[in-house]
Amino acid sequence: MNNVIECIVTRRSVREFTEQAISYDDMMQMMEAALFAPSGMNLQTWHFSGVTNKALIKSLAAAIGREIRRADYDFYQPAALIIPSNIPSNPLGKDDNACAIENIMIAAHALGIGSVWINQLQGISFVPEIRSILSEMQVPTENEVYGIVALGYAKQKNIPAPERKGQYVIL
Ligand SMILES: Cc1cc2nc3c(=O)[nH]c(=O)nc-3n(C[C@H](O)[C@H](O)[C@H](O)COP(=O)(O)O)c2cc1C
Numbered sequence: 001m002n003n004v005i006e007c008i009v010t011r012r013s014v015r016e017f018t019e020q021a022i023s024y025d026d027m028m029q030m031m032e033a034a035l036f037a038p039s040g041m042n043l044q045t046w047h048f049s050g051v052t053n054k055a056l057i058k059s060l061a062a063a064i065g066r067e068i069r070r071a072d073y074d075f076y077q078p079a080a081l082i083i084p085s086n087i088p089s090n091p092l093g094k095d096d097n098a099c100a101i102e103n104i105m106i107a108a109h110a111l112g113i114g115s116v117w118i119n120q121l122q123g124i125s126f127v128p129e130i131r132s133i134l135s136e137m138q139v140p141t142e143n144e145v146y147g148i149v150a151l152g153y154a155k156q157k158n159i160p161a162p163e164r165k166g167q168y169v170i171l
Contacts, residue, residue, distance in 0.1 A: 012113025012159040015076045017152030021051060022080045026111050030082060030151075033107035040092030046100060049083040049137045057081055060133045067124050067159050075118055078150035083134070085125070085143035094146045104149050114154035121145045130156040 001011075027050045034048050051057055057075065065073030076080065084100050088094030101117060108115040124130055125145035139145060 007106055009161075011109040012089060012114075012142045012161060013116040014156075014159065015116055015153040017076060017078050017114065017151055017157040019152075020079060020153040020154055022113060022153075023153055025054075026113060027052065027080060027082075027139045029111060030104050030107045030113075033103040034082070034084065036098040037096070037097070037103040039096040040090075043090055043092070045087045045090045045093060047085050047140050047143055048094055048100070049081075049085070049134075049135050049139050051083065052079065054079075056136060060130070060137070063127075063130045064120050064124070066138055067127055068120055073120070075150045076116065077152075079116075079152035080150075080152065081148045082148050083110070083121075083137060083139055083147065085134075085139045087142060088144045089171065093144070095147050100147055101147050108149075108151055112153070113151055116151050118148045118150050120171070121148055123126055 031048055031050055034046075035044075039046070057080075059079065065071055072166045082104055084097040084104075086097050090096070095134075098122040105117070121130070122145075124140075125134060131141075134145065135141065
């Protein structure tokens, strides 16, 4: 199988991470992969905050937990987060960010780093308590956050793939 396609099909969502930190160089490579995602009309109105400060990550998780009433909410205790955001006035911003997230997750897997999409910030990124932590993470004030990525080294190797149920046809 082609190496890139193998990387795509062997990526799994990782929800248990070791304590190992992610290097600055690896964070940069994942950010670069994000920047090279396609974007509608090539507007590139996105912004990416990479966060390796565990105290900041915990404070964001706690604020989200209070908002969604899940006291134990912790993003699966990752080593890092990447928070894509976009201007709400770009009607394709959410789609663009989704493309960037997939690039980040594939790049992470290529670097031996596990990742999982985190959806709990959707719709609550302007809640004041949450926004003040996002501002500490240098997410631009006007930007909305949709999905984000939790990253770290997987505790379990070779996580089995959930069954693929999608259908396709080739004509
Ligand atoms: C839009 C979207 C939202 C998701 N939200 C979450 C989430 O909040 N928490 C989580 O653990 N996984 C989340 N996932 C990951 C999916 O559960 C996962 O991709 C799916 O179970 C297939 O597993 P795989 O990624 O290992 O192939 C999300 C995935 C997508 C595409």
